Each structure stands twice: as C-alpha cells, then as structure tokens.
Amino acid sequence: MATHLGFYMQTQGYDPDDNSAKNLAIYNFFTDTLKVKHKDREQPVTTYPMFYDFEDFWGREDRSKMFVTKLIREGTGQCHSLPLFYLILAEEMNAVAHLAFAPNHSYIKIRDKRGDWHNIELTTHSLTSDQYIMQTGFVTSSAIASKIYMNPLTKKEVVAQCVNDLMMNYIRKFGNEDFILEGTNLAIKHNQNNLTAHLINHHYYQELLQHILKQYQDKGLTDKALLQDEKAQYVYRQMMGSRALIDNLGYADMPADLYENWLRSVEDEGQKQEHRNKMRTLMGQIGN
C-alpha cells in the first residue's frame, strides 16, 4: 500500500520527502477513489475510500468490528481501526502522524510546516480543529491537563495502547482475570496517564471485589470479618484508588447516543468551513 501511495504522490507531483504531502496522500487514500498507474503494471490500480461503520461502532456485540483487519477486508471501520490503519501507512511511508484521544474516540493529529496542528477525522473524512473535540462537552480542563485527550501520542505510547487492545480482546474472550494486570501495568509503565489501562484496572478490581463479597455472602461470613480481612480491604482500596485516579485524570463517560450526535455534527456548516480552510492551508504548503 505504501508503494501505491508512493506512485500516487509521484503522479500528483508531491515532494516524496515532505511530511505534509505524505499525510495528504494518506488522507486522500482514506477519503477518495485513487486510480494510480504503477510502474510494474499495465493497468492502473484503483483504491476506494474507507467509510465509517455506524453499526456496533464500539464493538460491543462483535469485538472484531474494531479490528484493522476487518477495515482492510471490508473497507469500513470506526474510530479505533481507521486511525490505527492510518498510522500503519504513515509508519511504512516514514511519515510523522500521531494518535490522539477524545471522549470514547480517537483520531489523527499532524503538524504542518508552520508548526500548526491539524486533526484528521477519518470517521467523517474531514480536517477539524480542537474546537470540534471540545464540542463533545465531555472534555474537561483536567482532561487536557492530564493529557488523556487531544494529546499527540508517541509511537511507543501507541504500541502501549495496543497492549490495552490485547487485554480488552482477552477480557471479551475469557473475562476479567489476573493476567489483565500484567498488560495494563505494562501499558501504564510506558504511559503513566494511560486512561484505557486505568479503566481496565478499575473494572478488574470492581469485579474482583464483587467476587470476594459473593464468597462472604455464600459462606455466611460477617461484615466484621470483612472489615478485618486485609486482602479484601486491599482490593477495595485498589478499586477506589483507580476510580479516584480516573476521576482526577478528568474522565467522564460519554453516552453512545451523544457520541453519535457529536460525530454527525461534523456536517454542520461551521465544521465544513473549518475543513475547507485547513485543507487549503495544507495544499498551499505542499505547493498544490
């Protein structure tokens, strides 16, 4: 695919070493039909845009809906798979692009030659501003300060995020188990404010505490015994501690319907204008 985009850049007259040009080529690959002549083929190779799959977009019924492999196979994905595939292509083309998070959402951030940041919304095929992210109403000042949202992640931090994906896949398949902590602790080690890892940890301790309480109930043990149970108290403290940590990071749960409304708000005239302005800026910088 990187070869395909290389030929595309060539036909468009883009500078092959220009980072903005590389990102624009990748963006066009996601949002447009590209008919590109390859050197080693007689017929041009055509690729088609990738679209947002609104059905079960959080993968609650079918976890594989979140997968990049599904996106490649079907040409439709969501805010998890689309940005990751973008970053894979950027990696292959030696382009610099970053993953960033918004409430229940992820997108791409790139920096132009002037040092200005642009947000690439692959779910809606648009370039947006931070203002668009703020419109969710779920981005708090503490969330920005703790860098859980709108912060461009390093490549290492994205790989740490893949560890979280692995753990969430595990939970979906086998349920919450102690193994989960190995993954989340590894992710946190490489990104201290990794919201996803802290959320997974919190759910783990929540379930573990419920498991302990059920045993107390089944065995007819007293509340006094529970209060004196150091191990149970430790689990309780871990659960409460992780909740407090998540709150301090500025996390607020965004309901699915509000999320969907927010995604569709990109169709607002103001956002469309924002997209046109940003596109003009980028095109101007790469000389097209």
Added chain:
Amino acid sequence: MIFPKSYVPAVLLIFVLATASAQRSIPELEAIERLLQTPKPSSFGQYGFDTPAPHPFLLSPSDFYHLNNLSVQRQNQQIMDEVDAYIARSMAQKARAQSLIDEAVREMNEHEIQYTLSGRMAPGRALFYTSLRQLEEMLQGRQPLSLKKAVFLSEFAYDPTLSWPDFQ
C-alpha cells in the same frame, strides 16, 4: 487221518463255512464280521458332563469327577464371597475416609476466600501470553517498535485465523 466221531460235525461246519466264504462278496463278509464283533461304546460326540445312571453302591469315575467339581465350586464361591466382603469393607472404609477429608476441607475452606480472578481455564490463551511478551519486547527496546506488528499481534491473539502475510 482218523477223526474221532465227535469232531465230524465241527470239521464239516468249517468246511462248509470255508467254501461259502470263498464264494460270498466282500460286503456280506463285512456284515457278518460286524455281527460277530464285541460291542463297543458309542463313538458319537457327547455334550456336557457325562451323567451315567447312578450306581447304588459304587462311585464311577464320572461320579467322582462330579462330586469333586461341586467341591471346587463351593470353595471358589467361598473365596469370591470373601473377596466381595473385603471389597465392600474397603469401599466403606474409603468412603468414611473421604467423608472425613471432605469435612476437614469444608471446615478449612469455610473461612478461606479466593482473592484472584483466575481459574477460568480455556484453550486459546497462549496466543495472548506470547503476544504480550512480544509487545513487551518492543516497549523495552529489545525489538524494534513496529505499529503494524503490534496491531496484528493484538488482533491475531483474538482471531488466530488472521494471516500475517495477508495483513502485510
């Protein structure tokens, strides 16, 4: 040769028989021979035990065999009964022992709480373990960072039908 008078009929009979046998066919001779043979026991195959009519005073070999056989059967039955009784006793003892162990374990577990969420063993986990180790290698700098590989590892562990060459 002069024969005593009393031998005359016997000599005549021998003469007559010898002359007649020389003229008869072989099957007829065989029939006569069968008539003259001493009776023998039947050569037909016999099924089951030989049970001749009981003799009022003496034990025949088959009677002796029969009685001896009954004795062996009684002895065998006795041994089998003893073995059965032994097994029953052993089973009862074992059950009592198991019951005591169960009771002890119940008492021990009465206040024992599990503080982990493990034990839901199922196949397919190994892929998750190996994927995590590989991601760890990347994060610790022992393997080059590859987002493509990292994404594939996280998805492949969940769905082992995915193919790396296809993904590439």
